[in-house]
Amino acid sequence: MIHVIEGNIPNVSENQPFATTLDSLPADETPSVEKRFGPEFAATHPLAVGPVVSPPHSVDGFVKEFLRELNFGTGVLLSRATVNDQYVALARTVAHYLAARWLEGGRTRREAGVKVVGYLSAEYLLGRQLGNALLATGLRDIVEEGLESCGINLSTLRAQEVEPGLGNGGLGRLAACFIDSLATLNVPCIGYGIRYEYGIFRQTFVDGRQVEQPDAWLSLGSPWEFPHPEAAVQVDFGGTTEEYVDEDGTPRRRWLPSWNVLGVPYNYMVPGYHNGRVNTLRLWSAQATKAFDLQIFNSGDYAEAVRAQTFAENISKVLYPEDSTPQGRELRLQQQYFFVACSLRDFIERELPADFDLHDLPERIIFQLNDTHPVIAVPELMRLLVDERKMDWDEAWAVTQKCFAYTCHTLLPEALEVWPTEMLAKLLPRHLEIIYQINDGFLREVREAFPGDEMRARRMSIVTDYPERAVRMAYLATVAGAKVNGVAELHSQLLRDKVLPDFSEYWPEKFTNVTNGVTPRRFIRLANWNFTRLINETIGTGWVTDLDRLAELEPYAEDPEFRARFRQVKAANKERLAKLLVARDGIVLPEGHLLDVMVKRLHEYKRQSMKLLHILSTYEQIISGAIDPATVTPRTFVFGAKAAPGYKMAKETIFAINAVAATLAADERTNHLLTVAFPANYNVTLAEKLIPAADLSEQISLAGKEASGTGNMKFALNGALTIGTDDGANVEIRELVGDDNFILFGMSEPEVADLQARGYNPAAVYESNPLLKRAIDLLASGHFTEGNRDAMNPLVMDLLYNDRFLALADFQSYIEAQAKVDELYADPDAWSRKAILNVARTGFFSSDRSMREYLDRIWHAKAL
Ligand code: 26V
Numbered sequence: 001m002i003h004v005i006e007g008n009i010p011n012v013s014e015n016q017p018f019a020t021t022l023d024s025l026p027a028d029e030t031p032s033v034e035k036r037f038g039p040e041f042a043a044t045h046p047l048a049v050g051p052v053v054s055p056p057h058s059v060d061g062f063v064k065e066f067l068r069e070l071n072f073g074t075g076v077l078l079s080r081a082t083v084n085d086q087y088v089a090l091a092r093t094v095a096h097y098l099a100a101r102w103l104e105g106g107r108t109r110r111e112a113g114v115k116v117v118g119y120l121s122a123e124y125l126l127g128r129q130l131g132n133a134l135l136a137t138g139l140r141d142i143v144e145e146g147l148e149s150c151g152i153n154l155s156t157l158r159a160q161e162v163e164p165g166l167g168n169g170g171l172g173r174l175a176a177c178f179i180d181s182l183a184t185l186n187v188p189c190i191g192y193g194i195r196y197e198y199g200i201f202r203q204t205f206v207d208g209r210q211v212e213q214p215d216a217w218l219s220l221g222s223p224w225e226f227p228h229p230e231a232a233v234q235v236d237f238g239g240t241t242e243e244y245v246d247e248d249g250t251p252r253r254r255w256l257p258s259w260n261v262l263g264v265p266y267n268y269m270v271p272g273y274h275n276g277r278v279n280t281l282r283l284w285s286a287q288a289t290k291a292f293d294l295q296i297f298n299s300g301d302y303a304e305a306v307r308a309q310t311f312a313e314n315i316s317k318v319l320y321p322e323d324s325t326p327q328g329r330e331l332r333l334q335q336q337y338f339f340v341a342c343s344l345r346d347f348i349e350r351e352l353p354a355d356f357d358l359h360d361l362p363e364r365i366i367f368q369l370n371d372t373h374p375v376i377a378v379p380e381l382m383r384l385l386v387d388e389r390k391m392d393w394d395e396a397w398a399v400t401q402k403c404f405a406y407t408c409h410t411l412l413p414e415a416l417e418v419w420p421t422e423m424l425a426k427l428l429p430r431h432l433e434i435i436y437q438i439n440d441g442f443l444r445e446v447r448e449a450f451p452g453d454e455m456r457a458r459r460m461s462i463v464t465d466y467p468e469r470a471v472r473m474a475y476l477a478t479v480a481g482a483k484v485n486g487v488a489e490l491h492s493q494l495l496r497d498k499v500l501p502d503f504s505e506y507w508p509e510k511f512t513n514v515t516n517g518v519t520p521r522r523f524i525r526l527a528n529w530n531f532t533r534l535i536n537e538t539i540g541t542g543w544v545t546d547l548d549r550l551a552e553l554e555p556y557a558e559d560p561e562f563r564a565r566f567r568q569v570k571a572a573n574k575e576r577l578a579k580l581l582v583a584r585d586g587i588v589l590p591e592g593h594l595l596d597v598m599v600k601r602l603h604e605y606k607r608q609s610m611k612l613l614h615i616l617s618t619y620e621q622i623i624s625g626a627i628d629p630a631t632v633t634p635r636t637f638v639f640g641a642k643a644a645p646g647y648k649m650a651k652e653t654i655f656a657i658n659a660v661a662a663t664l665a666a667d668e669r670t671n672h673l674l675t676v677a678f679p680a681n682y683n684v685t686l687a688e689k690l691i692p693a694a695d696l697s698e699q700i701s702l703a704g705k706e707a708s709g710t711g712n713m714k715f716a717l718n719g720a721l722t723i724g725t726d727d728g729a730n731v732e733i734r735e736l737v738g739d740d741n742f743i744l745f746g747m748s749e750p751e752v753a754d755l756q757a758r759g760y761n762p763a764a765v766y767e768s769n770p771l772l773k774r775a776i777d778l779l780a781s782g783h784f785t786e787g788n789r790d791a792m793n794p795l796v797m798d799l800l801y802n803d804r805f806l807a808l809a810d811f812q813s814y815i816e817a818q819a820k821v822d823e824l825y826a827d828p829d830a831w832s833r834k835a836i837l838n839v840a841r842t843g844f845f846s847s848d849r850s851m852r853e854y855l856d857r858i859w860h861a862k863a864l
Pocket residue numbers: 169170171172174371409410412414415487516706707708709710728
């Protein structure tokens with residue numbers, strides 16, 4: 001029994017903060033707390049000891065640390081502590097358990113001089129940290145018991161955490177999975193990004209329409225971050241360039257910037273799973289170099305006095321969900337340059353020895369460019385090497401080409417970034433010159449390789465003149481990168497053949513594929529404890545870090561008892577979800593339904609509207625008497641999706657889904673059979689509850705448009721069947737699980753290209769398909785909008801006369817595939833056999849495997 005201390009803890013002076021001294025110890029001296037402070041201290045602070053730490057933790061030890069944190073970190077007594085106080089104290093306590101390993105790991109890494117992966121990403125969608133930290137440290141049970149002895153419930157505290165939503169969707173979540181895997185593989189990695197003060201907006205619905213609220217994720221404190229204002233880095237902008245002659249008489253160019261900001265690093269720990277490795281995620285926050293003008297302040301013009309500060313600090317104020325305005329676009333370029341300038345300087349000046357020869361930089365770092373957002377790092381590194389370090393241009397270019405690799409995450413032309421030269425000239429004039437010089441050298445090469453082929457040189461130019469003079473960032477990344485990769489087989493092939501054909505012809509060996517993956521720690525082990533228990537009992541626990549071992553489940557698909565237990569897991573997960581949705585959104589999930597889930601950003605290419613047409617068609621057929629309700633498989637359709645605030649059609653789709661959901665909920669004829677649930681503000685936290693409960697995963701993008709998808713992997717690994725097109729990683733999922741265990745429909749990518757070339761007329765499809773016609777007519781009739789026909793007009797008109805992503809063309813095939821779903825689900829035992837086979841055959845989609853491929857084929861970096 002633990003004696004809970006109320007208030008002060010005696011002998012505080014003996015309990016000095018421990019880890020702070022580790023970094024300053026001489027390298028040869030194993031830091032020994034025992035040596036310094038005696039055996040008693042070491043026994044109560046075993047994690048301070050450093051390198052190898054056996055899990056020390058006693059419940060008593062934890063409770064002392066927790067109360068110490070609550071009393072002296074948070075400054076409250078247990079009896080007066082709010083849930084947030086308790087959460088913050090717990091988070092800090094757990095963070096301290098990790099910090100000793102973190103500091104020690106950083107030191108050994110710097111001393112060993114090994115190659116580091118510098119993951120440059122404008123987005124990270126981390127999800128909540130507490131559960132993951134408890135999992136990584138193995139502290140969960142101790143913490144639960146210790147808190148209980150203080151009368152505190154661990155789940156209550158876990159629910160208090162606001163997830164850092166520092167990303168939009170798949171790209172940001174992938175970055176979070178990748179850094180998790182690198183830590184678990186014991187590979188040194190620094191993730192670099194932006195500490196947005198406001199992350200992805202909080203979505204609310206008002207009369208069925210999306211209304212965005214700011215995401216003030218930092219407002220209750222942020223116990224997982226370690227700010228380092230003393231290590232701030234200066235970042236310059238604007239001004240002009242000039243030529244000058246240096247001390248050696250060499251003519252050179254230099255940048256004379258006109259304004260600057262500070263980048264303050266905030267460090268986050270990225271713990272590996274049960275391996276003692278803790279990597280760093282370093283997010284930069286913009287701060288004005290000058291807080292305010294005291295003269296102006298004293299004269300009474302308070303707004304003017306802080307104008308410069310506000311301007312500078314806007315840089316890391318908010319994550320961009322879109323970039324439709326010119327001012328917005330300029331701010332976005334500022335964000336991009338801001339974080340890569342900080343990161344490059346940070347690595348070169350703080351992670352390498354002072355006398356390091358930068359010709360050897362590629363031996364110590366590989367910067368992975370996560371899409372084009374960080375590509376301005378390429379001319380920045382050239383500027384650092386040539387202008388600041390006076391390296392010869394050709395040598396600097398050779399170094400730069402070995403320090404970067406580029407991942408493309410999209411195929412949509414409108415999503416490939418271009419920066420007008422006018423904007424670059426204003427914001428980063430020296431970088432523009434460097435880009436021109438890179439382009440000149442590159443085009444000289446191209447003209448030599450293809451003499452007389454001027455059109456090719458123009459096509460490949462990094463700088464384009466149409467529709468305005470601009471820099472194509474994907475081209476710059478391709479020219480500079482040692483490797484260029486897509487994120488699934490099909491995507492990489494289309495990237496080579498359709499997006500960058502001239503480049504892949506010129507540099508075939510530069511192009512490669514690494515199919516995405518997801519971390520099994522967060523998305524199975526943490527999110528699906530019910531299933532984890534069943535898997536552990538069946539094949540042991542090794543799968544958590546070796547996901548191919550899920551294959552050992554394959555024989556159990558034939559075991560009726562295992563299948564029954566699998567169904568119990570699903571049922572329990574559905575029950576857990578139902579409880580959450582009632583509390584979170586007031587949504588009541590009916591029991592015994594097939595749970596059909598579509599969660600992802602709202603985008604026309606992903607075709608949420610086609611999903612809606614399927615629901616409408618089923619509903620219409622029931623109420624019109626075309627089908628017998630007794631033959632309908634009861635289903636609940638769950639949507640989760642945010643629309644970019646300026647994306648009109650996406651918002652109309654949200655409105656339509658909500659209107660249909662409300663009408664169906666009120667319709668006594670059908671509401672026992674068909675339910676639509678659309679919980680607002682889909683995020684990582686909700687995904688962790690939704691995915692494990694799902695029976696059916698909707699992956700229905702138009703073939704050739706979804707680069708990979710990663711939700712598709714999470715669903716399959718949690719035992720959902722996929723209904724999907726031959727797109728992105730769906731292709732590989734289907735190949736692995738087999739045609740019998742995947743519900744395929746729709747046109748293939750070549751068929752799509754063919755139809756588009758022939759000319760596509762959605763209205764003609766509507767006229768020729770009576771089921772489709774009835775579904776759309778019902779939507780247009782005012783049935784879902786209290787008789788108001790205009791309300792659905794934008795969506796209906798777009799489907800009939802535009803339908804850019806061919807939803808109507810794939811409708812019939814989709815409906816037939818859904819009928820097959822109903823048929824399969826009618827036999828729950830056969831369905832669970834297929835679901836188990838999905839799990840057993842998709843171990844490939846671990847981000848550990850993705851990371852191994854990057855390490856072997858792109859980064860040439862190793863585990864410590
Ligand atoms: C951005 C934009 C911005 C302008 C309007 C249209 C548009 C369309 C798509 C995007 C997303 C670009 C980057 C991205 O998030 N890609 C996602 O990356 C995931 C991880 O590789 C991948 O699984 C998704 O398929 C891919 O969409």
